[in-house]
Amino acid sequence: MTAPYLVFDGVTKHFGPIAVVDVPFDYRIEKNQFVVFLGPSGCGKTTLMRMIGGLDEPSGGEIRLEGAPVGPPDRRRGMVFQSYSSFPWLTVAENVAFGMKYRSDIGEEEKLARRDRYLDLVGLYEFSDAYPARVSGGMRQRIAIARTLAAGSDVLLMDEPFGALDAQRREGLQVQLRRIQKRDAKTIVFVTHDVEEAVFLADKVVVFTKRPARIAAEVDVAERLGADRTLELRESPEFFALRNELLHLLREAAGDDER
Amino acid sequence: MSDAPGALADGTRGEGKAVMAEGAVAVGSRPARRRPSRFGFRKPLPRGLELSIALGASLGLLLLWEAVARFGYVNTLFFPAPSDVAAAMVHMFRDQDLAWHAAVSTARVWSAFLIAAVMAIPMGILMSSYRVIGAASEPVIDFIRYLPVPALVPLAIIWFGVGEETKIFLLWLGTFFQLVLLVADDMRRVPQEYVEITQTLGASHYQILRDVAFRAMLPSLVDNLRVTLGWCWTYLIIAEIVAASSGIGFVIWAARRYMKTPEVMAGVVLIGIIGLASDQILRAVHRRMFRYL
Known part of the structure; x- marks a missing residue:
């Protein structure tokens, strides 16, 4: 086991009188883990993730990244949203390069090289000069x-990034994201309410209760399914067993109004 | 990746469907012909057809007007035929320096409009970006916005006399306060996601405004400038009627004094033509600037 990388220390969040997030004890995420926050829609898991990014501030407690409390947003923690995730006035290649726009520590030539490398990595090189409006939703994600990777973020915060895509594109992207994460050694916090997506992607799934979001359970998926995720795995009995288990946990966590 | 091949086909939806639906009705009698209805509910028209309908309807209206005036259904002293109006316009261009008057009016509109835009764009952006500025300025701007420009003409004359300043001031007054709120709205509608993405890439507030928020609002900003420019012409005529010795408004008002209805109408029509032309130019600019949309 590696040292704790991202630590939640008694984090709470209120919007006015409404408690949205309530993680009263310590919760730790290890480096280079793929962690999925699973919970009922609108439960506050997104708010918790936004607090990692510095886009929201905790009302109580703190979040530490490698020992230091997280501050305002910066390049170390990159965001990928479900919609409006790319800039329509920039071409595909310009969008990816935009990730490095505010980095003065790397030269122009290296920026170009990195841009092309990440375009290639996500299979968009041939669409370099297209505008986002002309490519599919999956390509926009x-x-x-690619932009977040090019920026050099250590932690990728992903808020239901595949939520608007059809099942086939989703599967393809999930395989690809998992591969990139292991290859580039990134820590990913991924928010979803889709149980199968959670099982397929995660090293660890954290199940949240309905609002205010509390941690109801943590399931170590890597231990049960291993690190290698292929489309065949989706049809294995182990996958289904874990999926059903998580469905039950989620139902329990969602509480009485799901009776 | 599975989604690459079909991806570019997304844009071509819809157009074939109308044809198929209409074709189904015609199957019994004439199977070969599939003609889309011209009254398809929320369906597009072929470009050529649309253009000819637009021109035809305008020409038809002109012909009707001509006929009504020619055959004595109206008193032409009050309602002259379009041919008389056209003749008056030609005569005015030749003998009354109408082109110069039009140029003077256009210059007034554009200078007031540019001053208003240069002031309103940064102000509107700041109002939406920093709530302190928004809270401080919105009540005042909203109040002035509802004052009718003609009500401020006497005050403008007291302050600036009857020179160019009065006209520019009145035009500015009519556009600045409207535009500033429109710009603030455009900025408010920039998706929060764009701002947050840029924040996580390490940009400063200024960089976010310059590189992302402004770019994101630009298409609707250009649209709003186009609309506001139209309003400018409304106030121009008020300003020129009240206090001017040049400009289209002055020409119209002078012609009225001698009951030269064709000349009055020619002035009005000329404003319409200039408005239509500048609107079309700005639309073309919009299309060119925002090809990515």
Whole structure:
């Protein structure tokens, strides 16, 4: 086991009188883990993730990244949203390069090289000069992933990034994202309410209750399914067993109004 | 990746469907012909057809007007035929320096409009970006916005006399306060996601405004400028009627004094033509600037 990388220390969040997030004890995420926040829609898991990014501030407690409390947003923690994830006035290649726009520590030539490398990595090289409006929704999400990687973020915060895509594109992107994460050694926090997506992607799934979001359970998926995720795995009995288990946990966590 | 091949086909939806639906009705009698209805509910028209309908309807209206005036259904002293109006316009261009008057009016509109835009764009952006500025300025701007420009003409004359300043001031007054709120709205509608993405890439507030928020609002900003420019012409005529010795408004008002209805109408029509032309130019600019949309 590696040292704790991202630590939640008694984090709470209120919007006015409404408690949205309530993680009273310590919760730790290890480096280079793929962690999925699973919970009922609108439960506050997104708010918790936004607090990692510095886009929202906790009302109580703190979040630490490698020992230091997280501050305002910066390049170390990149965001990928479900919609408006790429800039329509920039071409695909310009969108990816935009990730490095505010980095003065790397030269222009290296920026170009990195841009092309990440375009290639997500399979968008041939669409370099297209505008986002002309490519599919799945490709637009890949632009966002490539931009975040090009920026050099250590932690990728992904808010239901595949939520608007059809099942087939989703599967393809999930395989690809998992591969990139292992290859580039990134820590990913991924928010979803789709149980199968959670099982397929995660090293660890954190199940949240309905609002205010509390951690109801943590399931170590890597231990049960291993690190290698292929489409065949989706049809294995182990996958289904874990999926059903998580469905039950989620139902329990969602509480009485799901009776 | 599975989604690459079909991806570019997304844009061509819809157009074939109308044809198929209409074709189904015609199957019994004439199977070969599939003609889309011209009254398809929310369906597009072929470009050529649309253009000819637009021109035809305008020409038809002109012909009707001509006929009504020619055959004595109206008193032409009050309602002259379009041919008389056209003749008056030609005569005015030749003998009354109408082109110069039009140029003077256009210059007034554009200078007031540019001053208003240069002031309103940064102000509107700041109002939406920093709530402090928004809270401080919105009540005042909203109040002035509802004052009718003609009500401020006497005050403008007291302050600036009857020179160019009065006209520019009145035009500015009519556009600045409207535009500033429109710009603020455009900025407010920039998706929060764009701002947050840029924040996580390490941009400063200024960089976010310059590189992302402004770019994101630009298409609707250009649209709003186009609309506001139209309003400018409304106030121009008020300003020129009240206090001017040049400009289209002055020409119209002078012609009225001698009951030269064709000349009055020619002035009005000329404003319409200039408005239509500048609107079309700005639309073309919009299309060129925002090809990515």
